[in-house]
Amino acid sequence: MAVHFHEEDLPEGVLQGTAALAVDTETMGLITHRDRLCVVQISDGTGDEHLVRFSPGSEYEAPNLTALLADTSRTKLYHYARFDLAAISYYLGVMAAPVFCTKIASKLVRTYTDRHGLKNLTDELLGESISKQQQSSDWGGPVLNDAQRDYAASDVRFLHRLRDELKTRLEREGRMHIAQACFDFLPTRAELDIAGWAEHDIFNHS
Template sequence: MAAHETKQLITGNQALRDLADHLRAEGRFGFDTEFVAEESYEPILCLIQVATASKLVVIDALAFSDLSPFWDAVLDPKLEVVVHAGGEDLRICKIKTGRLPERVFDVQLAAGFTGLSYPLSLTNLAREVLGVQLVGGESRTDWRKRPLSVAQMNYALEDVRHLLDLADALRSKLERMGRLDWVIEETRAFLDDISQNQDADDRWRRLPGLHQLNRRGLEIARRLAEWRMEDAQIQNKPLRFLMKDDLLVAIAKRQPKDKRDLEALRDFNKPYLLRRSGEIIAVVKEAMAVPEEVLPQHTERPEDPPGASMVVTLLQVALSHCSNRHGISSNLLGTNADLRDLYRWVVEGKPQDRLPKMMRDWRAEVVGRSLVDVAEGKVALRVTNPDSSTPVELVE
């Protein structure tokens, strides 16, 4: 196991540059962050935790106006960044730099390919793989407060202390199982999802309740979402603090003509909203003036074949069988939506120009082809051992 000879709190520029040099010399490092996201548009980055084979480091992010020496190391393609459930930490990197690291090893993701549950907490993962018990106790702390206590430092460092040892153990097992390339593929898709979610111009389409709106209402919702985002950035407030999603959609549905019409809406009673009612009406009027032919369309949801729900239930059982047979968490193999897409693809004649997720890359080998055989009636499900936790098998 890593010795971690020194612990360090970094608050100065020279120490930060020295750390970046150390990371490049090491070639890889464990990475985690502590942040507060509830009260601002962008998360307030409070701490960055780093682990190498010889050092445990906490960077006091609040002490810096410029963390670029560290972010440059994170983005260095020669370095591997080891994380646990690193989605939020990597999103912060994307926010701060506009980019994501190229070489990421997520121990939670990797564990799911070795027969362990997914997602597995760091505490459970360290116990299962390394036989160590993590120290807790500061999960509700306010990471903005200074000075940091010894207990806070130790708690923060627990999130990175064992990452490199976990990565070594899991990588070794993945190599023996011939699955390291699968994890690399899945990590690439994971990073693509983060990047697309951060960059997408159509984030407004994720608003709940858009199906209630006509095309004019969609244009109002789109423009209101843009207005809300711009104002949230200016005020550095979360979107929901300014206007909740359901109220935004209600305005788009009502298409108010004036302030009185707008202020008649339920929940339109916050002082902020009342002060901005004129701006909101102006946004609505701009949307009402957009020519009909350029209004946004509803995103078409493909119709499920008749009986799809029953078939998907059958495919869920087959998916569980494949999960047990291959020792890969079913949560990694696919969702109910993925199973619906697969069945729809089979019914439509299996067009090769639009393979569903379950028929791409490693999933096709592990689970996709077996599920297609079930959907086409080429194999059946049979109960073989009612006393087993895996009582069902596929039979031709």
């Protein structure tokens, strides 16, 4: 298992195949239009994680990465896909779907708890411990330290295994069809966020 670091794009030929891709992003904050995309993490579940860093002033021209993200034949695994889809769409210009979101899946089947963070899931479902210490660090600096790189890689390291466990539970509880409908809607939800409806529920009566 290794963490591979790249500037501005993936090397040609990396992560080719048909396997689902675990994807995550690191940004300067939580407001997509204001807080630039700094890092995209991606893995096909075979043991290696790839981190693509974008510098300040980046043109976000990453043809190898965007080709993978835009490939509709490969499911993209996320934890809180709504945010990552919006960031990738806004900065890289592609909608990285189809989607499986482990946070939504968790909320549909782990109704015995209100703790649906990635750390909670890996602890309970996989018996693995991850650190969230670097979650709020400066991802836009000139250098990503080893702790930041390991944190970023850990955000995609377990998503394939979590997907498998959560899918089993969704099927067991008869909620896979509801989950799939939610996953299918997420690209539209991300588009609504980008367009200005992030804080307004258009399905609400008022």
